[in-house]
Amino acid sequence: MITCPNCHTEALAALKHHVQKIATATGGVAGAIRGVSSALAESATADATVVNGRRLHRIANAIISGFRGGATGCFAGSIIGETIKQSLTAANLCKQCGHSFD
Numbered sequence: 858m859i860t861c862p863n864c865h866t867e868a869l870a871a872l873k874h875h876v877q878k879i880a881t882a883t884g885g886v887a888g889a890i891r892g893v894s895s896a897l898a899e900s901a902t903a904d905a906t907v908v909n910g911r912r913l914h915r916i917a918n919a920i921i922s923g924f925r926g927g928a929t930g931c932f933a934g935s936i937i938g939e940t941i942k943q944s945l946t947a948a949n950l951c952k953q954c955g956h957s958f959d
């Protein structure tokens with residue numbers, strides 16, 4: 858068990874792991890929003906006379922685009938997270954005294 862070199866407590870937070878997860882989640886949400894909004898913008902610029910069937914088709918397209926965008930965003934987010942993780946010098950954060958260390 859790793860302990861804090863400053864106060865010797867075992868209450869530590871894995872700093873790098875959290876950064877990776879946050880970046881991946883943020884990328885996924887951003888990608889999904891971008892995917893849906895671009896699909897909706899596409900359908901909005903298309904012809905105004907839309908019958909119900911076609912409209913449903915476009916909504917389905919927007920949802921699919923959202924998922925696709927989300928997957929792309931997750932991938933981009935994980936790369937960003939990895940970059941941030943590598944730039945971080947400390948891997949652990951002490952919950953007791955706030956000291957960060959490897």
Ligand SMILES: [Zn+2]
Pocket residue numbers: 861862863864865866951952953954955956
């Ligand atoms: Zn400490």
